[in-house]
Amino acid sequence: MLGKTYDSQECSIARSLEVIGERWSLLIVREAAFGGATRYSDFQRRLGIATNILKTRLDGFIEAGIMRRHRCSEQPELYEYLLTDKGRALVPALVALSEWGDRWATDGEPPILYTHAVCGTGVTQQTMCAHCGHVDDPAEIQAVIGPGMPPERVPQDA
Numbered sequence: 001m002l003g004k005t006y007d008s009q010e011c012s013i014a015r016s017l018e019v020i021g022e023r024w025s026l027l028i029v030r031e032a033a034f035g036g037a038t039r040y041s042d043f044q045r046r047l048g049i050a051t052n053i054l055k056t057r058l059d060g061f062i063e064a065g066i067m068r069r070h071r072c073s074e075q076p077e078l079y080e081y082l083l084t085d086k087g088r089a090l091v092p093a094l095v096a097l098s099e100w101g102d103r104w105a106t107d108g109e110p111p112i113l114y115t116h117a118v119c120g121t122g123v124t125q126q127t128m129c130a131h132c133g134h135v136d137d138p139a140e141i142q143a144v145i146g147p148g149m150p151p152e153r154v155p156q157d158a
Contacts, residue, residue, distance in 0.1 A: 010153045019064050020090065024049055026097070028057055029083070029090050032067070034112075038080040039072075061087065096125035 006014035020026060024047065031037035031046050044054055058081055061067040066087040072080045095114050102110040114123040127135045135141060145154055 010149055019060070019066070022057065024053060024057055025061075026090070026094060028054075028061070029066070029087060030094055032081065032083050033088065033091050033094065034114075038082060039078065040081065043081070066090070092125050095123060099125060 006018060009015075020029070027047055028037075028043055028049075031043055035042075035046060037043050037046055040054065040058070043049065043058070044051060047054075049057075058067065058069075061081070062069055064086075065084055067081045068084055070080045070082055072078050098110070098112060098114065115121060116123050127138075127141065129135050
């Protein structure tokens with residue numbers, strides 16, 4: 001994971017980056033969520049990630065509660081790395097990043113499509129207003145100080 005470089009930031013994005021901000025992290029979660037990877041060897045083979053980095057990321061995910069390690073065989077001793085509810089909650093962020101990448105980081109058609117397993121219809125990540133519904137223009141979204149902001153961090157003019 002990233003070093004504690006965001007101590008001065010009161011922001012959930014910065015806090016999230018402390019856990020999942022390293023370049024391999026979301027790819028590991030992607031393989032667990034969509035690729036069926038559960039074993040160390042699955043992740044290593046599919047991603048081509050160095051074994052020391054993979055071990056560090058998986059251990060960090062276990063510590064953070066994003067994955068759990070489950071013994072699936074006694075002889076030989078084998079373990080599975082399974083997403084927890086906290087880990088599965090990252091799926092909408094993966095879909096959103098994929099949509100952004102399909103629009104801004106690739107030429108041509110999307111390489112991966114996400115569909116609803118129940119009916120087969122395409123799945124998208126959308127920004128919704130609790131009152132108005134779908135928000136089409138990102139310029140209409142603003143960040144305001146929330147209840148979790150420590151009082152000493154609230155600007156005097158806010």
